[in-house]
Amino acid sequence: MGARAEVRVTVSEGWHWAGILAFLTAVALLIGTLRLCFGTLTLVTAVVLLLGVFKICSCITKAKRRQRWEAAGQDVVVLHCSNRGRLAPSMSPFVIKLESFLRFAGIPYQLDFDEPFGPKGKTPWVTFNGEELADSQLILERLTEHFNLRNSLTKELQAIARAFVVMMDEHLIWGLRVWRYSIDCGAGFYECHLHVPFIVSVALPFLCWRMRRALWHQGMGRHTFAQVQSIVRKDLTAVSEFLGERRYLMGEELDAVDCVVFAHLANIVYNYHRSPFYVIVTEELPNLAGYVKRVRQRLWPDWNKCLDPPLPSQ
Numbered sequence: 001m002g003a004r005a006e007v008r009v010t011v012s013e014g015w016h017w018a019g020i021l022a023f024l025t026a027v028a029l030l031i032g033t034l035r036l037c038f039g040t041l042t043l044v045t046a047v048v049l050l051l052g053v054f055k056i057c058s059c060i061t062k063a064k065r066r067q068r069w070e071a072a073g074q075d076v077v078v079l080h081c082s083n084r085g086r087l088a089p090s091m092s093p094f095v096i097k098l099e100s101f102l103r104f105a106g107i108p109y110q111l112d113f114d115e116p117f118g119p120k121g122k123t124p125w126v127t128f129n130g131e132e133l134a135d136s137q138l139i140l141e142r143l144t145e146h147f148n149l150r151n152s153l154t155k156e157l158q159a160i161a162r163a164f165v166v167m168m169d170e171h172l173i174w175g176l177r178v179w180r181y182s183i184d185c186g187a188g189f190y191e192c193h194l195h196v197p198f199i200v201s202v203a204l205p206f207l208c209w210r211m212r213r214a215l216w217h218q219g220m221g222r223h224t225f226a227q228v229q230s231i232v233r234k235d236l237t238a239v240s241e242f243l244g245e246r247r248y249l250m251g252e253e254l255d256a257v258d259c260v261v262f263a264h265l266a267n268i269v270y271n272y273h274r275s276p277f278y279v280i281v282t283e284e285l286p287n288l289a290g291y292v293k294r295v296r297q298r299l300w301p302d303w304n305k306c307l308d309p310p311l312p313s314q
């Protein structure tokens with residue numbers, strides 16, 4: 001938490017547009033030169049050939065990667081996600097959730113940063129015993145079943161846990177995204193990563209536009225930001241009230257639901273430290289900040305080492 005104040009946005013929105021403009025100018029110049037030298041028909045043939053070579057190369061690369069992942073071993077999870085973050089091990093709460101769960105359940109895993117987006121076009125996803133599985137919650141449930149993990153919660157607490165998972169994964173997250181993509185226009189990408197790939201910086205305005213469209217269809221994007229803040233505050237207050245003075249959400253024992261709730265709260269504390277949500281977690285509802293600290297100590301004693309760049313361990 002101490003490091004959060006040191007990070008600043010170094011690249012402004014203006015640079016995204018400068019990047020796009022430079023990229024488009026370079027493409028236009030290249031096409032112009034090729035047309036001048038070889039004529040339109042040769043240019044089309046060259047482009048088709050190039051695309052073909054590119055497709056073949058990417059198929060070979062993909063096949064090689066899959067061979068490598070399958071060699072991870074029986075019952076070893078290969079967790080595919082984007083690079084480690086600068087403020088938290090991942091910029092995605094769903095990655096933190098799944099990795100926390102793997103640690104909680106003691107399931108051996110390897111990380112892969114080569115193909116962050118899986119069969120459903122989202123991150124994270126996993127390769128497990130030769131199978132490709134997508135969606136953090138479906139993966140968590142599948143691994144729980146496969147490893148026959150004991151559930152010590154009563155039916156009533158299981159029902160409450162389910163409601164918290166849905167609230168965090170499918171409701172609260174959309175409120176945060178309004179800030180990330182509409183209010184902050186994706187600037188957090190530069191804060192959360194040491195190296196933002198050129199292609200991402202070029203595509204950032206498009207990514208923001210796509211997310212704003214998704215927010216509109218989901219519904220959260222139709223509210224005013226004041227309403228969004230109030231919605232997020234109510235979700236967080238519900239967690240805070242239920243947690244009370246307890247060590248973990250369901251009592252003295254850590255449970256799988258803690259991996260989910262921790263991931264989203266840690267996401268706010270570390271990755272959203274400039275947003276109004278940070279103040280809600282750390283000042284208005286301080287039992288949540290204490291909870292984040294406790295779960296982090298328990299599941300992520302190496303948290304600082306998992307950052308990029310790593311920080312000295314505390």
Ligand SMILES: N[C@@H](CCC(=O)N[C@@H](CS)C(=O)NCC(=O)O)C(=O)O
Nearest residue numbers: 092093094121122123124135136137
């Ligand atoms: N329900 C999915 C949500 C995963 C998700 O939304 N991941 C985001 C990153 S935080 C993503 O991949 N976004 C890319 C996109 O929506 O195209 C899960 O639990 O794994």
